[in-house]
Amino acid sequence: MTASAAAKIKRQAAPAESADRPALLLDWYDRHRRRLPWRPLAGERADPYRVWLSEIMLQQTGVKTVGPYFEKFVARWPDVAALGRASVDDVLRMWAGLGYYSRARNLHACAVAVLRDHGGIFPDTEGGLRQLPGIGPYTAKAIAAIAFDIRTMPVDGNIERVVSRLYAVEEPLPQAKPRIQELAATLLGPARAGDSAQALMDIGSSICTPKKPACALCPLNEDCAARLLGDQETFPRKAPKKSGDLRRGAAFIVTRGDELLVRTRPEKGLLGGMTEVPGSEWLAGQDDKEALKQAPALTAISRWHRKTGVVTHVFTHFPLELVVYAATVPARTRPPDGMRWVPIATLADEALPNVMRKAIAHGLDI
DNA sequence: GAAACGTGGAC
């Protein structure tokens, strides 16, 4: 067999090997990368603090949502030392509305640990990063690659989708995670690991989208297995997820002049450490009358006024329906144990999750 | 390994 014949057979047998995917990826990134608040200009060194902060905020949260929060945080706390000296309550207040509030606690705990145990300098290894609160396997790899140019491939939801399509991975998620991690790592070149990962993320978010991917624009389209099958949208395979049962409860809006009665939720669990108005438990199959029995014990209240309609909210694992009861009490009425009065005018500064903002708006007719 | 953990946007 001649050399050219052998080469032809090889091309046909293994087209994936004919393209230098890592180089294609980096070329594409240099021309099309998104400009984002936490990304340095091309060629500039990444700031580990900004990389870390953005990675924590971006966990299960969209780029567009994170933008304003990221700007607020870096304006108030320009480096990890400043954040480490802040109070958890201040951090929680700034985080309010972003969701997944344990991230905010872990963010603060991480800043404190970096300050106390590492002299205010982030560890520059994957293993060192992994030890810090709020930094799991993905985030450790992401910071290592993006901030420290360590040759490792973080795999997020975007990269999972891109890689599962590129190789037409039939195994469903989450079982396929180890396999996808391996395949993703083959897209790493000899250098610029962070840019390789961010190239895949950008492609995943703007080209290799969940619905109707724009394959014509993809630098890896020539030997994408899913595209060759004409089956792009069906990857990644995943088992259907079950939604939780509807839970019901009551929220109690008690006003004393221009002040509102609130309390702080326990540190652990749903909306941990956040501010709320007093309320009943949230249970499946609970009715209004049952929920009203759990109203705060205030003898000054002569009657509850049930507001028309309900407040609905959807959490990750269950939908919620809240009925709202309102009442007013005289000036100088003492708050029940564990509760406090806050001026309605300063509610914007409270660590109020969105479900509570909805309930308060409904109860106050705002 | 599965379940808990927020919220908003897109279709």
Added chain:
DNA sequence: TGTCCAAGTTT
């Protein structure tokens, strides 16, 4: 309108 998805971690 309901469903899916978004730079996952913790228990």
